[in-house]
Amino acid sequence: MNNIIGIDIGGTSIVGGKIEGNSIVEQLYMSSNAAIGGEVTLGVVKKVIESLLDSNTRAIGIGVPSVVDREKGIVYNVQNIKNWDEVFLKDILESEFKLPVYIDNDANCFAYGEKVFGQGHEFENFVGITLGTGVGGGIIQNSHLLKDSNCGSGEFGEIPYLDSILEDYCGSRFFLRTANQPAHELAIRAMNGDSEAIEIYNLYGQHISVLIKIILLIIDPQAIIFGGSIAKSFDLFKDIMFKNLKDFPYPKTVDKIKILTSDLENIGVLGAGALCIE
Incomplete structure (x- = not known):
């Protein structure tokens, strides 16, 4: 069955899940290493994705606590993560995993998640x-x-x-x-x-x-x-x-x-x- 991967990036942890239909079938938590930030935190994001990815994965969605250039997938001034002032996250991850990557603010993700999966429908x-x-x-x-x-x-x-x-x-x-x-x-x-x-x-x-x-x-x-x-x-x-x-x-x-x-x-x-x- 085809699946998508959702990644919730926070100042304490990065949570990833493999979603099939309306359900999370696999989930993973890792420390974001936010105090170190930079390439170290980016490496954690990649590791979470790698751990969940399979041949049926069709896309990756990411929520970040920051403002985002949706079209270019650039995240700016990520709260509580050191040296994430401008990260070309979409380009980096699409180059790495050869899949479409969609990025938005985490509160927007909450609202749209409620629309798709919850009471907002x-x-x-x-x-x-x-x-x-x-x-x-x-x-x-x-x-x-x-x-x-x-x-x-x-x-x-x-x-x-x-x-x-x-x-x-x-x-x-x-x-x-x-x-x-x-x-x-x-x-x-x-x-x-x-x-x-x-x-x-x-x-x-x-x-x-x-x-x-x-x-x-x-x-x-x-x-x-x-x-x-x-x-x-x-x-x-x-x-x-x-x-x-x-x-x-x-x-x-x-x-x-x-x-x-x-x-x-x-x-x-x-x-x-x-x-x-x-």
Whole structure:
């Protein structure tokens, strides 16, 4: 059976998967060696691909935490990987493996992965938002990724907010700054009834409602799909989030919007692979 390979490049690890149909049939994790970066990290990418490649592989999709020249496959200023300021990744890998290579921002991969493999399949227009260390976004318009210039649209986390940017209030830094504790540890406390942790997640929900209002005003999508590690605790902040959407100037928009969380495991790999289908 023909397959595609999806590669999710992160600052800690590089995750690759062989995708047949709608399923990952083989998966591999390797350290990205991001602190060394450069050719060393590139070598890890190649090794992951080599380990998954077989005669039935038809294409390779790659998600990177950076801006990308989609046409030329050049990645710029990759976050958390040393000396990946300009990497001609498409040319390098197509020359090495003699297969088509498609590259995009990792948040765009999340959104398109949801469109192809997840809950996004029922919507023509939606926004995918990853809530984790950062806040990434991908925009699906007319069932396809928005064709922007640098893969930079949807970066709502960079919007100025209060004394900083939205990412500092909607990503993991909010919990570290507010309680000096990771989000997942606070989530356990909140689920066990700890009043302080519950209040922190309520405050977080208020900040998320601001993020949603901005998305509704700029994009007006059919749905917003949250992914990432913090989205796993959606039940802890959704009530206060919806409560704080009641003052939105267009109540019908709030009534109609679908706000969902991803139920896909390994969406980074699936999303990268989905680029081959696009």
